[in-house]
Each structure stands twice: as structure tokens, then as C-alpha cells.
Amino acid sequence: MKRVGVGALLIAAPLALALLGPLFVPEEATRHAPFVPGGLLGTDFVGRDTWHQVLAGGRTVVLVALLATAASYLVGVPYGVLAATARPRLVDEVLMRPLDLLLAVPSLLVLILVAAITGPGLPVLVAVVALVNFPDVARVARAAALEVAGRPALEAMRMQGESWWRTSVVYTGRSVLRTLAADLGVRLTGALYLVASASFLGVGVPPDAADWAVMVDRNRGGLFLQPWAVVVPAVLIVCLSVGVNLVFDRALRQVRT
């Protein structure tokens, strides 16, 4: 009971800031000297009000992580289920072997290369994070679907001449949902981690973007002068990741017991 309290508390502040913060940012931003006190948290590396940047900067982190997770599931689940239920077993090999090869590529190497090819842009970030997560999702979906595919119920359905749609999609798809839901928390925190790390390295976001991870990177130079501009966004990211993890872990336990 206690843990859900801690997790929810940790999530509440960053999530509220991320979703509602952009509404409270004034249209007309005045610029001051960089790294001077003033306002709630002083100014950042180009003299913008740090508090306004904090308000505006959470949305990208949260949205990109959510979208990327959704995208990796949209592609990965059908891919894995198809590999597990395809009648010629060769299809399984052809679909899954390339994913083994992908394992040997460091995910940040892919991120950096793809971002250098396509240039900055949030869709690129979403696509790359989804691509990095996709093999894991596909593998989990395939394992779950393989277990379902061996069940007598499915054998019976096939012998009754049920269509591929009913056996593979309706029955198998529904049966693997539970396993996939349990896996969701891991994927979401993984995506959050990758998105934040990528933004920090300047992949896929403009260098002056209002984004917590970018703020941490760009304001590091002023750590001695104006530590709040670095520490506040960093702490918000820490709280968000820890909170999401604790809440999902708790939810997972409740599902199991």
C-alpha cells in the first residue's frame, strides 16, 4: 500500500508540470542576461526564464516516450504473433533471425546515426526509439503467442476450419494481451530512459528546445552560477522515471496475485 503512495507522489509533480505546464507559459518572453537570479529559478544559458522553460519542457519527454512505446507495440505485436502463428515454420525463422542480429548493434549508435541522417525532429526521435524497442516487443509477443498456439483450444479451432483471422488475430491476439500488458511498464520506462538520454545528447531535438533533458545539457555550463537551471529539470526526470517504475511494478504485483 505504501509503495503506490510513494510512486504516485513522485509521478504527480512531473506529470502535472509536463501536461499542464505549457498552459501557464506567457506568450511574451523577455530575455535577460544568462545565468542571473530573477524570477523563480533565475535565467538559463540564453537568458530565458528557467521556470517558464521547466513549465514548457516536460511535454516532449512524456509525449515522445508514450508515442514511441505505442508505435513499437503497433509494429512489434503483429510481427511477433505472425512469426509465432505462421504455418510454414520458415516464416518464423525469416522474421526472427534478423532481430538476433540487431541485438549486436548498440542502440545509441543507431540513434546517433539515424538522427544524423534525418536531422532533428520529434517524429524522428519517436521512430528511432520505437525501432530500438521493437525487437524486444516482437520477441515477447512471439513467446506469448507460441505458448497460446500450442493450446488444444487453438488446435480444435483449426480443425473446425475457423478462419485465419479468428484463430490468429481474435483468439491468439486476445490471449497474449495480458502478458503484453505486464510488459508495458518495462517498455515505457525503457522508452522514457532512451528519449531523455537521446535528447540530452542532442539527438532529434533542436539545441534550444524547451525540453528537460536539453535544459540539463545546455545549462551545464552554468552549474556553478545557477544550479537550479540544471538540477530542477534533472530532478523532475529522476522523479518521473522512478515514479513510473514504482507504479507499474505495483500494478504488476496486483495483477499477478
Added chain:
Amino acid sequence: MSLAAYAWRRLALGLVQVLAVVTGVFLLVQALPGDAAVALAGDNPDPGRIERIRAAMGLDRPAPERFAEWLAGLARLDLGESLVSGRPVAEFLLDGVGPTAVLAVLTLVLLLPISVLVGVLAALREGSALDRVLTSVSVGLHAIPEFALAVVLIAVFGVQLGWLPPTAVGVDLLAEPAALVLPLLVLLARPICSISRLVRAGMVDALASDYVRHARRLGIGERRVRLAHALPNALAPAVQQVARTADWLLGGVIVVEAVFVIPGLGTTLVDAVAGRDLPVVQGLAVVFAVTTVVVNLLADLVAFRLSPRAEVAA
């Protein structure tokens, strides 16, 4: 399948993996907008100059030809020369390997005993307050991106309290251990959580297993049952995760190197991509792919030794 046959099969598969990665990276680098010639020609270049640099570097030849030549060099362990500075790629790699290896080895040396100890402690007191606290902390800590943790630690210990140097700029890592404390803490945070949780789960399972019950019935001392019978089996699942961690550490921890300004392999990679220095990127990809294959192979062999009945994935 005997262990040796299994190892050979895995090595062959590893070779294919390395080739596939190298080909993929070559294609990706080909797709980068602009090449080394554009990067070298500077701002506002005239097209004639770019063409001349390109011809001098051999970049005007078709890509398959260059790739075949590079592969032939690789077979002779010749990684080619950097397009930007003309130095051999092997030199670049050697420069970067030093700091990366120091960080990786120290992290692993600290990581293994700590995470095994934490995992075993939690498992022996399963359900106790200690177990619950350790589990909650490790679940929570596991999700934190390194840069956020690093910046908070730097702000507190490097700037506010002034106990430790905030970055490792221009520091010989081995001569000044104080500069290593914060990077090591950051590198340890996530792996300790994931590995100790695996050790805990494995130990809980092992302690409840038939063979442990049998060993107890035979009157073998509790300490020996735990350390000699339960622990090795409990470690087997964690070995894979240790391998992934070692792989991650040896691949140059780009983020941690960037925060603490450590000139390791990760920094080399970021610079090489920025300079469109194809041979260096290729060389790094080879190194990363080979490490991944070797580390995972070692892990599977160790897991096989620790718990022979466990199936090794083909």
C-alpha cells in the same frame, strides 16, 4: 551438444553477426547527408574544392568497390585510415579504449560483489523490511537516466559540497581516483539494481528447490547449502545480465563520458559521426560488434558451467 561444438557454432554465428552489423553501419553512414569532404571543406565551400578533396580521398568511387576494399583490409586486421586526420583508425581506437577499459573494469569489479551481496541478503530475509526496502530502492533507481543522476550528483558533491571533482577534464584517470568516484557511482546505479534483483529471484527459487531441501535433509550445514548449492544456480540467470552490462560498458558509455568529459570510445564515436569520418565509425562498429559477440558467448559458457542442466539458447 558438447560444450566445444556449441562454442564453435556460436562463434560462426557471431562472425555472421559482425558482418551484418558492419554492412548495416556502412549503409547508414553512406546515407548520411554530406560526407567527409564536405565536413573538411569548411563553411561556405566551393563545389570544385569539395570535388578535389573527394577525388583525393577516393570518395568518388562507387560504394560497393570501397566496401569490398575495406572488407579485404579487415581480413588483414587493417582498419584503414581516418579521412579527417589521416591517422590509422587503430590509433583512434587505442586512444579511446584506455579510459573506457578503466571505467568498465572498475565498474565490473565493484558491481559483482555488491549486487550478489545485496541480492543474497534480500533473498535470505525474503519478505522482511530489509528485503522490501532493497527491492523498492532497486526498482526505483533502475529507471533513472544516467545523465540526470550524474548532474544531480555533480551539483551536490562536486559543486555544493565541493568534495569531489565535478568532471574529469584533463585528468589522468588512474592517477587521480577522486575523479573516478562520481562516474563510477553513476555507472553502478542501474546495473546493481537489475543484477541484484535477478540474483534475489534466483536465490529465492533455489532456496525453495528440491535439491536444497534434500541437502538440508542430509544434514549439510546451512552455510554450505546456501553458498555451495543454492548460490551457483541462483547466479546463472544473472550472468546474462552481467554480460549485457559488460557489453554496454565496453561499448563506450556515451552519456557518462559526455557528462564527465572522459575521452573514451563513446566520445570517439560521437566525434567521428559528426565529422562523417566513415573509417573510424566502421572501426568502432567492428569493435562494438565483436565485443558483444564475445561477451555473450563467454556469458553462455559461464552460465552453462554454473548450472549445467539449464538450457543454453542455440
